[in-house]
């Protein structure tokens with residue numbers, strides 16, 4: 680019985696998408712003063728550098744779509760991660 684359980688647990692595998700599922704247009708973001716994406720993202724996915732560029736911590740993304748809606752300049756390119764997961768902790 681225990682062996683059967685361990686065999687089944689062994690089936691839990693994550694196929695992590697190696698490519699970022701969010702990209703921003705650096706040329707647009709650097710001119711954006713409001714940085715709405717930072718304000719609305721509940722997961723802290725977007726971070727501004729002192730020079731105005733945006734760093735995307737895509738592994739934090741909850742896929743809620745808030746930043747996509749909030750960005751008035753169409754800078755964000757988003758796709759759902761392949762296999763349903765963008766990052767695996769640990």
Ligand code: SF4
Pocket residue numbers: 703707708709711712713714715716717733749750751752753754755
């Ligand atoms: S993603 Fe949109 S809201 Fe965020 S900094 Fe770039 S242009 Fe501004």
